[in-house]
Amino acid sequence: MKAFRIIGRSFRDAFKSVFRNFSLSMASILCATITLMVVSVSFLIAANVKDATKSLESELSIVVYLEQDASESDANFLQSTIKKLNNVEKVEYKSKDEWKQEMSQYNESFGTIFEKYETNPLLDSFTVTVKDANSLNTVAEKIRDMDKVESANYGEDAVSTILSVFDVVEKVTVIVVIALIFVTAFLITNTIKLTIYSRRNEIEIMRLVGGSNAAIKLPFVIEGFVIGLLGSLIPIIVTIYGYIIAYGKLNGHLITDLIPLLSPYNLVFYVSLIIAGLGAVIGMLGSLLAVRKYLKI
Amino acid sequence: MKFIELKNVNKTYSTGVTALADLSVEIEKGEFVFVIGHTASGKSTFIKMLYREEKPTKGSVIVGGVNVAKLRNGKIYKLRRKIGVVFQDFKLLPKLTVYENVAFALECLGLKASEIRPKVLKAIEIVGLKEKVRSFPHQLSGGEQQRVCIARAIVNEPKLLICDEPTGNLDPETSKEIMSVIENINKDLKTTVIMATHDKEIVNRMKKRVLLIEHGILTGDYMKGRYKSHESV
Numbered sequence A: 001m002k003a004f005r006i007i008g009r010s011f012r013d014a015f016k017s018v019f020r021n022f023s024l025s026m027a028s029i030l031c032a033t034i035t036l037m038v039v040s041v042s043f044l045i046a047a048n049v050k051d052a053t054k055s056l057e058s059e060l061s062i063v064v065y066l067e068q069d070a071s072e073s074d075a076n077f078l079q080s081t082i083k084k085l086n087n088v089e090k091v092e093y094k095s096k097d098e099w100k101q102e103m104s105q106y107n108e109s110f111g112t113i114f115e116k117y118e119t120n121p122l123l124d125s126f127t128v129t130v131k132d133a134n135s136l137n138t139v140a141e142k143i144r145d146m147d148k149v150e151s152a153n154y155g156e157d158a159v160s161t162i163l164s165v166f167d168v169v170e171k172v173t174v175i176v177v178i179a180l181i182f183v184t185a186f187l188i189t190n191t192i193k194l195t196i197y198s199r200r201n202e203i204e205i206m207r208l209v210g211g212s213n214a215a216i217k218l219p220f221v222i223e224g225f226v227i228g229l230l231g232s233l234i235p236i237i238v239t240i241y242g243y244i245i246a247y248g249k250l251n252g253h254l255i256t257d258l259i260p261l262l263s264p265y266n267l268v269f270y271v272s273l274i275i276a277g278l279g280a281v282i283g284m285l286g287s288l289l290a291v292r293k294y295l296k297i
Numbered sequence B: 001m002k003f004i005e006l007k008n009v010n011k012t013y014s015t016g017v018t019a020l021a022d023l024s025v026e027i028e029k030g031e032f033v034f035v036i037g038h039t040a041s042g043k044s045t046f047i048k049m050l051y052r053e054e055k056p057t058k059g060s061v062i063v064g065g066v067n068v069a070k071l072r073n074g075k076i077y078k079l080r081r082k083i084g085v086v087f088q089d090f091k092l093l094p095k096l097t098v099y100e101n102v103a104f105a106l107e108c109l110g111l112k113a114s115e116i117r118p119k120v121l122k123a124i125e126i127v128g129l130k131e132k133v134r135s136f137p138h139q140l141s142g143g144e145q146q147r148v149c150i151a152r153a154i155v156n157e158p159k160l161l162i163c164d165e166p167t168g169n170l171d172p173e174t175s176k177e178i179m180s181v182i183e184n185i186n187k188d189l190k191t192t193v194i195m196a197t198h199d200k201e202i203v204n205r206m207k208k209r210v211l212l213i214e215h216g217i218l219t220g221d222y223m224k225g226r227y228k229s230h231e232s233v
Helices: A002-020 A022-057 A072-084 A096-106 A108-115 A133-144 A156-197 A200-208 A213-249 A264-295 B043-050 B073-080 B098-107 B113-126 B142-154 B172-188 B200-206
Strands: A061-066 A088-094 A125-130 A149-153 B004-012 B018-027 B032-036 B058-063 B083-087 B160-164 B192-197 B209-214 B217-222
Touching: A002 A022, A002 A213, A022 A156, A022 A213, A022 A264, A061 A072, A061 A133, A072 A088, A072 A125, A096 A108, A125 A133, A133 A149, A133 A156, A156 A200, A156 A213, A156 A264, A200 A213, A200 A264, A200 B073, A213 A264, A213 B073, B004 B043, B018 B043, B018 B058, B018 B209, B018 B217, B032 B043, B032 B200, B043 B058, B043 B160, B043 B192, B073 B083, B083 B142, B098 B113, B098 B142, B113 B142, B113 B172, B142 B172, B160 B172, B172 B192, B172 B200
Parallel strands: B032 B192, B032 B209, B083 B160, B160 B192
Antiparallel strands: A061 A125, A061 A149, A088 A125, B004 B018, B004 B058, B209 B217
16 A cells, blocks of 8 residues: 555656656657657668568579489479578479470460470479578578589579678668667656756755655656656657658659558557657666666765 | 664765764763764764764764664665754755645655644644645745754654754744754654754753764763853854
8 A cells, every 4th residue: 555655646746747847857858859759760761671671582582403304203302302401481393394384385486396305305493482581692502512403593693782782771770770779868868867966955855854765766767757758759640640641652662663661550550669668768767877876875 | 772872983084084083972862962063073974974874984873773884775764764854954845835845754654645634734833834834945934944844854753853053044033943943842752852053052051961073073072051162162
């Protein structure tokens, strides 16, 4: 009961003090608003970059041709061995007879050419999809070393350039987002520290009349929580409406169809949650750190 | 066992200044003791040690059976709840009313609102501020603010009331009133009172036990009424 009363009073005091120290609270809230806005935008960009690289990467695959004399059992054996390799997602088999049929249907002249051969001149093939585009090279090399494999190709040169660019872009966006989160935490914490500095007498008096450390911290921590949440309000609204409007105006892709944008509904929801969570947690931690300074003797 | 017992207390600040040197003293329950001395004589350090705002470098400070010197930071509030402290600069929360300032001390303890109300009103009545319950500190005179501070110090019925120059900012007439409030608390509630002061007039008039601290050393311990200001200070 006692704990509940203390918690209840902490909530009352926290709200009271947000409004009684309005100008200082406002400084903290605005600081949170601006920094969280930047974080939100960089989150949206990072998510889209990640998705674009993923979707491009998933289209990269290795085409494997088997030797002319490979039997069906060879093909089966190879298919299962390739499947067991690390990072292999999918192995699609297409026999030379299927190729022949497909090509004949595509163009009659192929059919007449094929009739001149006694046996089927085409090769059996696998299309190998990998989980991680960076492993294309190693997987292809392993396949080349296998018996009865004629060739395994994936357009090495073009792919390696694209991949290294993607890699850099992805890493940079992650670093930028993390750095921004730290900057946000630092800025919000410092503004809250300033507001608490102006109230250090209050903390001193609380201590002198016998407030336990926890009872003194609680209202400040809740206040930080409220400030963080209030600060995340505008960034969340801007994220939701801004992204939905931008998505509509750009018809769902950036510049070309090759770079699709993520559909707004899930994304906007998650980013809003992250922004609210960040605001609340940073606000609380900032207050806690600031108050602790005045609780030591 | 004595209520308050200081044994061989030394205090050296990190700056190298020695505030107290080998100070030992005992105080009984219900006593009224003045602590006098010049500025920077160490009397403030002595007072602060009793409510653990300062820690001795050496020696033990026992208050109500607890060695305050060994109290951990997180447990200080337990000691503070048994002690009322009155300050020269009042230390009231400016944005709370008189009632809220006094109630604050009890809210920290997690008491029910229905328990807090009668205690607060009683404490405010003892210091004679019944009419100003809803005023804010800036609407009060210095003497009135000091009364609020006293009310807050005694609202939890502490065994010990520590006063650090409570009349330092007040005119002689108001000082007299404040002193009679404190004296009544000592008499009626049997609260032990320890008071640091500069005010010779008060010390001479009240004829209580006097501890004289000079350059960090306890140079005089005068029993009731033995102290006369011409001897020193």
